[in-house]
Every structure is written in C-alpha cells, then in structure tokens.
Amino acid sequence: MGWKMAHDDQGCPGCEAPDLAFSRHDHGHCQADALGRAEVLIAARGLRMTPVRQRVLEILLETHRAVGAYVVLDRLAAEGFGNQPPVVYRALDFLEEQGLAHRIRRLNAFTACMHPGEAHAPSFLICRSCDLVAEAPAKAVRGALEAVALMVGFTVEGSNIEAMGQCADCRGRAA
Amino acid sequence: MGWKMAHDDQGCPGCEAPDLAFSRHDHGHCQADALGRAEVLIAARGLRMTPVRQRVLEILLETHRAVGAYVVLDRLAAEGFGNQPPVVYRALDFLEEQGLAHRIRRLNAFTACMHPGEAHAPSFLICRSCDLVAEAPAKAVRGALEAVALMVGFTVEGSNIEAMGQCADCRGRAA
DNA sequence: GGTATAGTTGTAATAGTATAACATGGTCAA
DNA sequence: TTGACCATGTTATACTATTACAACTATACC
Numbered sequence: 001m002g003w004k005m006a007h008d009d010q011g012c013p014g015c016e017a018p019d020l021a022f023s024r025h026d027h028g029h030c031q032a033d034a035l036g037r038a039e040v041l042i043a044a045r046g047l048r049m050t051p052v053r054q055r056v057l058e059i060l061l062e063t064h065r066a067v068g069a070y071v072v073l074d075r076l077a078a079e080g081f082g083n084q085p086p087v088v089y090r091a092l093d094f095l096e097e098q099g100l101a102h103r104i105r106r107l108n109a110f111t112a113c114m115h116p117g118e119a120h121a122p123s124f125l126i127c128r129s130c131d132l133v134a135e136a137p138a139k140a141v142r143g144a145l146e147a148v149a150l151m152v153g154f155t156v157e158g159s160n161i162e163a164m165g166q167c168a169d170c171r172g173r174a175a
Numbered sequence: 176m177g178w179k180m181a182h183d184d185q186g187c188p189g190c191e192a193p194d195l196a197f198s199r200h201d202h203g204h205c206q207a208d209a210l211g212r213a214e215v216l217i218a219a220r221g222l223r224m225t226p227v228r229q230r231v232l233e234i235l236l237e238t239h240r241a242v243g244a245y246v247v248l249d250r251l252a253a254e255g256f257g258n259q260p261p262v263v264y265r266a267l268d269f270l271e272e273q274g275l276a277h278r279i280r281r282l283n284a285f286t287a288c289m290h291p292g293e294a295h296a297p298s299f300l301i302c303r304s305c306d307l308v309a310e311a312p313a314k315a316v317r318g319a320l321e322a323v324a325l326m327v328g329f330t331v332e333g334s335n336i337e338a339m340g341q342c343a344d345c346r347g348r349a350a
Numbered sequence: 351g352g353t354a355t356a357g358t359t360g361t362a363a364t365a366g367t368a369t370a371a372c373a374t375g376g377t378c379a380a
Numbered sequence: 381t382t383g384a385c386c387a388t389g390t391t392a393t394a395c396t397a398t399t400a401c402a403a404c405t406a407t408a409c410c
Binding site: 149 | 194197280281298300302303309311312313315316318319320322323324326327328329330331332333334335336337338339340341342343346
C-alpha cells in the first residue's frame with residue numbers, strides 16, 4: 001500500500017496527530033477506529049447507535065472534509081432512509097452532543113470527530129484550497145480563551161475555534 | 176447620567192476593555208467613537224462610506240448584541256433603501272472586509288467592531304442569557320492557534336474564535 | 351405475554367440565511 | 381461629456397435549519 005501508517009495497533013495515537021487530515025494515512029483504519037470507539041462509547045452511555053446514526057457517522061468518516069447536512073441527507077434518502085431534513089439534523093445533533101461529530105460553522109457543515117471519547121475542545125484548520133479539515137488540539141487555545149473570559153467573569157460553556165488558511169501541501173503547490 | 180464612564184476623551188481606551196459589552200458605559204460615546212473612526216479609516220483607504228453602509232454600521236452600533244442580516248434589512252427597507260437581501264449583505268461584506276464589523280458564525284449574525292483600525296484578530300464571548308456579545312482581545316488565543324498550525328505547516332489566514340457561555344451578571348442573577 | 355413509556359424515525363410544512371445574475375444609476379477623472 | 385468604475389436596486393433562486401405532529405420500535409415493568 002502507498003500509505004504511510006500513521007498509527008499502531010493500540011489506540012491509534014497517530015489519529016491524534018494534529019495533521020492527520022493533511023497527511024497520508026491508512027484511512028480505512030482511521031474510519032474503523034473512530035466508528036468502533038463511537039459504538040463502544042454510545043453503548044457505555046446507555047444510548048443507541050441506530051442505523052441512521054451509524055450511517056451518518058460512516059458518511060462523515062469517509063473524508064476529512066466537512067460535509068453539508070443536505071449532502072448527507074441525499075445519501076440517506078438514496079439508501080432508503082427518510083428524505084426530510086429532520087432525519088439528518090437529528091442524527092447530526094445526536095452525534096455532536098455525544099462528541100462524535102463537530103459542526104464547522106464557517107462552512108455550515110459537519111465533520112466526524114477523529115478521536116471520540118477523549119475530552120477535548122477542538123480547533124479546526126480548514127484549507128481553502130483542498131477543503132480538508134484538520135482537528136487540531138486546542139488545549140492551549142481553549143486555555144487562552146478561558147483566561148480572557150476569566151478576566152471579565154465570563155464562564156465559557158462551549159466554543160468554536162476555526163482557522164481558515166492553507167495547508168502545507170497546497171501552499172507548496174501554489175508556490 | 177447613571178452610566179459609569181468607561182473611557183476618557185482620547186482614543187476611548189475603555190472601548191478596548193474586553194468586558195465593554197458586559198459593563199455599563201456611555202454607549203453614545205461608544206457609538207460615536209466607532210463611527211468616527213470608521214469614517215476616517217474608510218476615507219484614508221480611498222473608499223466610500225455610502226449611506227447604506229453608514230446606516231448599516233449605525234444599526235449594528237446600536238447594541239452590543241449580534242444582529243441578523245434580515246433584521247438590518249427590514250430596518251433599511253423601512254427607511255427607503257432597497258429591501259432585497261443583497262443590499263444588506265453587500266454592506267455587511269464591505270464592513271467586514273474593512274474590519275468595521277464581524278460575523279458571529281455561531282449566531283449567523285453580525286456585530287459592529289468596537290475598535291476599528293487596530294490590527295486585531297478578535298475573539299467573542301457570547302452570553303446565552305442576555306445575548307450580549309463582547310469582543311475580547313484574542314492575541315493570546317490567536318497566538319496559540321497559530322502555534323498549533325505552525326506545527327503542521329498550516330498557514331492561518333483568518334480565524335473565528337467564539338465562546339458561548341454566561342456573563343458575570345447573568346450568572347449572578349441565576350444563582 | 352401484555353402494556354405503558356420513552357425514545358426514535360417519518361413526513362409535511364415552513365422559517366431563516368445567503369448568493370447569482372443582471373439592470374440601473376451615480377461618481378469621478380480624463 | 382464621455383467612459384470607466386463602483387454602488388445600488390431587483391428578480392430569482394439556492395442553501396441551511398426548525399417546528400409540529402404522526403407512526404413506529406425498543407425497553408422495562410407488571
């Protein structure tokens with residue numbers, strides 16, 4: 001295979017690399033790993049990974065790009081699921097609440113979480129050329145944000161941190 | 176007046192306070208200051224602060240909340256401007272490009288920039304109770320984000336950093 | 351097993367946000 | 381005053397998201 005392995009067999013630490021989306025990797029493993037983790041997590045919480053939810057997650061996991069709700073909906077409809085917006089939005093909301101997917105507000109689209117289960121307040125790097133979306137560790141970023149908030153007595157309950165720009169490959173190609 | 180003055184006469188440093196939106200202040204000065212700066216800035220850049228643009232900025236400056244495009248549009252229409260979406264979106268795009276307004280992606284709405292002209296990559300604190308939006312200094316936040324990006328060779332060209340939560344006042348009232 | 355319950359999905363209708371494309375009109379400089 | 385450029389007006393449409401209600405399914409409890 002032409003892929004550079006970005007992981008080993010235990011816990012897929014490579015999948016926590018901030019540049020996962022931008023680097024060649026065994027995406028099949030990437031998908032399977034995330035999906036497996038998701039199922040375990042949902043079961044552990046006493047919730048149900050229904051067919052619609054699982055299928056939506058699978059669709060999101062196909063790519064490291066953000067996918068619009070209506071693109072997912074069309075896929076679902078073609079496969080015999082309901083073809084009205086609530087079908088997909090409910091699944092997406094569920095996945096987001098459970099930390100299995102993230103909403104990329106800048107794109108009005110969604111992307112699968114690449115390391116579900118780990119407590120994380122992610123930030124995203126969105127390449128304007130190839131549209132890949134990398135989920136970067138945002139511990140430092142989130143810390144800085146909370147520091148500012150603390151100064152004014154503001155309690156941060158949730159945040160969205162997104163950077164638009166260009167990934168290394170695309171910048172190289174452009175130059 | 177019942178307002179605590181949050182500024183002095185030269186440059187309105189108070190208007191750079193991260194908690195401006197959340198603290199009582201002379202909002203009239205706040206507005207006038209931002210508007211004045213905006214006009215100077217636009218002129219200096221050889222651009223035109225047209226009636227529509229100015230009116231949109233004024234409307235955004237009325238409150239420290241984010242305002243939806245269609246709310247602005249209704250106001251414009253009631254005042255004799257065009258009543259079609261492009262009218263307001265063009266003005267908002269212009270203001271955003273010039274750093275005079277910011278898009279709050281989490282709310283699909285817009286807010287006036289409180290210290291135009293200063294180079295800044297703002298972050299926003301959005302109170303879920305009172306809907307006030309504070310523009311907080313994001314130098315540290317932006318720095319952290321760029322540090323992460325640098326690690327993977329990603330070039331940050333723009334960012335949106337928004338925190339949803341509760342301001343000090345609202346938290347106090349809730350307790 | 352039967353049945354109440356909560357949760358999930360299906361469906362219809364509608365609300366809200368944003369852009370493309372083209373026509374019109376104003377401003378400024380040569 | 382003509383031409384170029386920019387801004388605005390207008391029509392139409394695309395895209396994103398939610399409300400409300402009906403039907404169904406799994407589960408737990410009796």
